[in-house]
Amino acid sequence: MSLRHALLGLLADQPASGYDLTRKFEVSLQKYAWHARHSQIYPELNRLAGEGLISVVEEGARGRRTYAITDAGRTELRDWLLAPAKEAVVRNETVLRMFFLSTLDNDEIRGLLREWIEEADRELARIGESLDRIEALRRERKGRWFGLFAAEYGKRSFQTQREWAEWALAQVDEAEAAAEAAKRETG
Amino acid sequence: MSLRHALLGLLADQPASGYDLTRKFEVSLQKYAWHARHSQIYPELNRLAGEGLISVVEEGARGRRTYAITDAGRTELRDWLLAPAKEAVVRNETVLRMFFLSTLDNDEIRGLLREWIEEADRELARIGESLDRIEALRRERKGRWFGLFAAEYGKRSFQTQREWAEWALAQVDEAEAAAEAAKRETG
DNA sequence: TGTTGACACGTCAGTTTCAACATGTCACTC
DNA sequence: GAGTGACATGTTGAAACTGACGTGTCAACA
Numbered sequence: 301m302s303l304r305h306a307l308l309g310l311l312a313d314q315p316a317s318g319y320d321l322t323r324k325f326e327v328s329l330q331k332y333a334w335h336a337r338h339s340q341i342y343p344e345l346n347r348l349a350g351e352g353l354i355s356v357v358e359e360g361a362r363g364r365r366t367y368a369i370t371d372a373g374r375t376e377l378r379d380w381l382l383a384p385a386k387e388a389v390v391r392n393e394t395v396l397r398m399f400f401l402s403t404l405d406n407d408e409i410r411g412l413l414r415e416w417i418e419e420a421d422r423e424l425a426r427i428g429e430s431l432d433r434i435e436a437l438r439r440e441r442k443g444r445w446f447g448l449f450a451a452e453y454g455k456r457s458f459q460t461q462r463e464w465a466e467w468a469l470a471q472v473d474e475a476e477a478a479a480e481a482a483k484r485e486t487g
Numbered sequence: 488m489s490l491r492h493a494l495l496g497l498l499a500d501q502p503a504s505g506y507d508l509t510r511k512f513e514v515s516l517q518k519y520a521w522h523a524r525h526s527q528i529y530p531e532l533n534r535l536a537g538e539g540l541i542s543v544v545e546e547g548a549r550g551r552r553t554y555a556i557t558d559a560g561r562t563e564l565r566d567w568l569l570a571p572a573k574e575a576v577v578r579n580e581t582v583l584r585m586f587f588l589s590t591l592d593n594d595e596i597r598g599l600l601r602e603w604i605e606e607a608d609r610e611l612a613r614i615g616e617s618l619d620r621i622e623a624l625r626r627e628r629k630g631r632w633f634g635l636f637a638a639e640y641g642k643r644s645f646q647t648q649r650e651w652a653e654w655a656l657a658q659v660d661e662a663e664a665a666a667e668a669a670k671r672e673t674g
Numbered sequence: 675t676g677t678t679g680a681c682a683c684g685t686c687a688g689t690t691t692c693a694a695c696a697t698g699t700c701a702c703t704c
Numbered sequence: 705g706a707g708t709g710a711c712a713t714g715t716t717g718a719a720a721c722t723g724a725c726g727t728g729t730c731a732a733c734a
Contacts, residue, residue: 301690302580309587319712333582340691342713362699362712374590381584381591381599388580393489395520397568399637400496403561404568412568445662450586453651460647464640475632488720506682527721529683549682549729 302389303344306334308353308369308377313446315357315368318342328430328447331423332454348373406472413465413472420462427455489576490531493521495540495556495564500633502544502555505529515617515634518610519641535560593659600652600659607649614642 310316310324322338329335345367348354353373358366369377394416401409434448497503497511509525516522532554535541540560545553556564581603588596621635 302578302583303690305587306583309583309590312587312590317712318714322712329583329586330577332577332579333586334578334580335576335691337692338713339693339715343715360712363714364712377587377590381587382595384580384584389522389578390517390519390580391489391521391576391578392519393521393571393575393577395637395640396489396493396496396516397571398640399516399520399634400492400499400564400568401636402631402633403496403499403564408569444589445658446589447586448658449588449655450582452654453582453585453648456647456651457644460643461640464643467639468636471632471636490720504682505684509682522721524722525683526685526723530685547682550684551682 302334303336303340304348304353305377305380306336307341307344307348308373308380311354311367311369312374312377315366317360317364317366318345319364320366321345328450332457333450401468406476409472410469413469417462417465420458420465423458424455424462427451427458431455489521490523490527491535491540492564492567493523494528494531494535495560495567498541498554498556499561499564502553504547504551504553505532506551507553508532515637519644520637588655593663596659597656600656604649604652607645607652610645611642611649614638614645618642 306325306329307321310321310329316324318338318341322341325334325336325341345354349356349367351372352370353376354367355370356365357368360366397412398416401412404412430451431448434445434451438445438448493512493516494508497508497516503511505525505528509528512521512523512528532541536543536554538559539557540563541554542557543552544555545551547553584599588599591599617638618635621632621638625632625635
């Protein structure tokens with residue numbers, strides 16, 4: 301189960317509440333690493349606290365509970381990072397759709413490819429801002445670079461998505477031109 | 488639920504049995520698109536058949552049943568490809584580990600990065616073969632390119648993973664050198 | 675003839691995940 | 705003082721998914 305490790309990982313950077321963690325999922329992990337809803341996060345936090353991997357360090361307004369990772373939690377996180385129990389699970393609906401793209405008509409293919417190019421541009425803009433924030437934090441608190449590796453990976457991934465889509469568009473055009481040429485020859 | 492669409496997508500290319508589909512998952516979808524076990528695939532095939540989205544076209548030795556996609560199934564697949572019901576779900580344990588990489592020591596980070604480089608090399612070799620097969624098929628049955636888009640995407644993705652890991656290794660070295668220089672200055 | 679290993683499909687109990695429902699707080703503004 | 709929207713945490717029933725177990729077939733080879 302990776303959800304608990306995602307939570308431990310986020311708490312390894314700094315203490316946070318369930319609400320904070322939900323927002324962190326939404327803005328950073330959700331899109332290219334791990335998807336989870338608050339209805340899954342809150343019970344898991346309770347379990348982690350019960351097992352002593354995290355602990356409540358502050359209680360605030362509106363029932364807010366701030367959790368921090370414990371030493372046991374850090375050990376658990378480290379073990380998982382260095383040697384995950386089994387082969388990595390991958391689920392990516394977009395990639396799945398890319399897989400079956402060729403079952404569509406050329407114009408439909410082009411439509412989807414253009415959507416993916418736009419998505420990549422949006423994400424690249426978002427990640428650019430994120431990288432700026434991390435860079436600022438890095439200057440501020442020397443030597444720290446939490447999130448930098450992932451943000452850079454995200455950036456490169458969406459650049460790849462964009463370039464791939466451009467390549468695919470060219471492939472479709474090329475195939476279509478070849479098909480028309482063949483048609484003219486026989487017709 | 489994407490599993491059914493993954494199955495419909497595979498059957499859109501050519502008829503196959505549950506066993507065939509399980510193997511296709513293992514060799515192609517599993518690694519970077521969608522993960523599923525045979526214990527999930529067989530019941531889902533029965534449901535799809537019950538709903539008329541696929542049908543049994545052949546019964547062979549050892550209880551083997553070959554399924555083909557129906558027109559209703561093609562419609563369902565097409566609808567999903569063009570407009571998936573909700574935002575794409577992403578789960579990727581490797582990327583999640585990349586996210587928390589910086590909580591480790593420099594040497595541990597280097598170890599993981601090297602593992603990921605090796606993994607990328609292995610996958611690139613595998614995908615290279617795959618692309619050769621697809622290319623051969625394409626020459627044979629003109630105009631068909633099922634799987635080509637995805638294989639190319641996979642190739643580019645693992646190239647990205649490799650390049651990112653090399654970049655990250657350089658970052659670690661750089662940070663370490665800077666830290667040591669600072670230490671010499673104060674010490 | 676026995677054994678091995680790939681082929682082929684299935685079930686099931688337990689866990690994870692999702693969407694929807696539910697409840698209340700606090701700050702701000704009209 | 706009423707309304708709004710962000711804050712904050714929960715529960716629950718259904719669906720999806722996993723890992724392990726179970727059953728039998730068939731080809732090849734010793």
